[in-house]
């Protein structure tokens with residue numbers, strides 16, 4: 001297949017290299033040819049890829065001819081030594097060590113955060129340490145807390161995770177167990193998430209708009225849950241707010 005690639009894994013016998021091989025398999029990455037590299041002491045030994053033994057090669061310029069992407073995880077000093085040579089041979093290097101993370105000429109690409117940075121690479125891409133990658137969720141929490149100020153409260157923010165086999169519709173604030181059962185949660189984010197479900201999962205645009213109009217109507221009438229209540233508004237609990245929105249919705253059918 002023309003779109004399949006020649007891939008090199010440098011440090012293929014190590015923990016990170018082995019994980020790279022397993023991920024390439026699991027994700028069915030379009031690999032036409034896999035070349036494995038490690039230290040001198042491993043040359044001639046084999047690693048397994050897609051059930052086949054792959055012989056470890058010696059790291060030298062000719063061995064990278066034709067390689068399109070090289071994943072490097074043989075250590076920082078080794079990346080500094082080998083990456084320029086691998087780039088010169090024509091491959092793009094994705095480096096897993098800390099060799100280039102602070103290099104202004106090398107984009108540091110963080111999954112789900114700045115994939116666009118990869119576009120400005122000049123042959124080498126750096127990625128953060130795996131522990132940094134998983135803190136991305138924490139950054140997401142910080143960003144959503146800050147963005148909530150625009151809508152007045154986290155309780156006003158619906159969300160949809162689209163693009164996978166199924167969509168997931170839920171309020172941005174998640175389950176909020178600390179306020180469960182107290183009647184003070186704002187149900188609007190959950191109700192607007194249902195509107196997104198109607199729109200994006202079921203293609204029911206008119207019904208989605210009716211739900212959104214119902215929410216707007218109730219807010220215009222001055223009803224507020226505790227998180228968005230102000231002087232002069234009518235403070236209501238979770239159930240009362242939901243009932244008001246349901247009535248405003250029913251009135252449109």
Ligand SMILES: NC(=O)c1ccc[n+]([C@@H]2O[C@H](COP(=O)([O-])OP(=O)(O)OC[C@H]3O[C@@H](n4cnc5c(N)ncnc54)[C@H](OP(=O)(O)O)[C@@H]3O)[C@@H](O)[C@H]2O)c1
Nearest residue numbers: 011012013014015016038039042073074075076097129130
């Ligand atoms: N970004 C991330 O998420 C992430 C995660 C884990 C690790 N890493 C990085 O990946 C690198 C390797 O970590 P690891 O845990 O996989 O280490 P490891 O298990 O010790 O594996 C080291 C690998 O490098 C090879 N190697 C060692 N010296 C070499 C040399 N002089 N020339 C060529 N190959 C050589 C080893 O080959 P032999 O078997 O022949 O010795 C082995 O394949 C480190 O820089 C680490 O910080 C990054």
